[in-house]
Amino acid sequence: MVRMFIRHTVRDYRVWRKAYNAFDKERKALGVTGHAVYRSVVKPNDITVSHDFVSIGKAKKLAGSTRLKEIMKGAGVISAPTIWFVKAA
Numbered sequence: 001m002v003r004m005f006i007r008h009t010v011r012d013y014r015v016w017r018k019a020y021n022a023f024d025k026e027r028k029a030l031g032v033t034g035h036a037v038y039r040s041v042v043k044p045n046d047i048t049v050s051h052d053f054v055s056i057g058k059a060k061k062l063a064g065s066t067r068l069k070e071i072m073k074g075a076g077v078i079s080a081p082t083i084w085f086v087k088a089a
Contacts, residue, residue: 001033003086004059007048011076013039016047019075027051030065031058059085 010016020037027035032051040046053059062068063083072081 001087002053002056002059004051004053004063004083005048005086006051006063006081006083007046008072008077008081009043009079010045010047011078013045013047016075016077019071020049023071026067027062030062030067032062056085056087 017037031053033054034052036050038048038050040048051059051062053062063085
């Protein structure tokens with residue numbers, strides 16, 4: 001399993017969360033097998049999301065997809081995302 005983390009700042013968490021939830025079926029079709037959302041305690045519009053995949057190839061495909069960029073822009077992401085990949089050691 002490969003886990004991809006995405007961290008970014010959003011304008012309004014509620015607006016972002018609605019868009020994130022609406023992307024669920026598409027996310028699954030793009031290979032996501034599990035996911036979680038985290039909010040900063042100090043800055044609640046600072047969001048970190050994890051997505052699980054069966055391979056690094058599937059993870060990188062989603063990370064580089066035009067569709068993900070469209071969804072993030074429409075959801076009110078206002079900072080450049082930081083994306084990284086991990087696997088269990």
